[in-house]
Amino acid sequence: MDISIIEEKNNTLLNRKELNFNVTFEGPTPARNDVKSKLAAMLNVPIELIIVQDMRNMFGKQELSGYARIYEDASRMKEVEKGYSLKRNEIPEPEAEEASEE
Incomplete structure (x- = not known):
């Protein structure tokens, strides 16, 4: 999986960066958490x-486009983002994954 950042804007009013990006991949479409972890590693956040x-x-392509927001602190993120968006972007607990596999 390879991510290229198309546009990066700094939104000082909301204390966040806004990114438009493209992802090229092999095989199935990558999960949201896989894309998040790759972005975190690339941007060191x-x-x-x-x-x-x-x-x-x-x-027809092994490619997707996306939009992400990177906040400076968690308290501001919880003030600005809607509940469903926070829930959708939760990181799954490792214990929960292991229990569901058994």
Whole structure:
């Protein structure tokens, strides 16, 4: 999976960065958490402060485009983001994954 950042804007009013990006991949479409972890590694930010708002797969291609927001602190993120968006971007607990596999 390879991520290229198309546009990066700094939104000082909301204390966040806004990114438009493209992802090229092999095989199945990557999960939201996989994209978040790759963005966190690329930009050297904590994964908990990244909200991937939109991921759209391009028909017939192994490519998707997306939009993400990276906050400076968790308290501001909880003030600004809606509940469903926070829930969608939660990081799954490792214990929960192991229990569901058994």
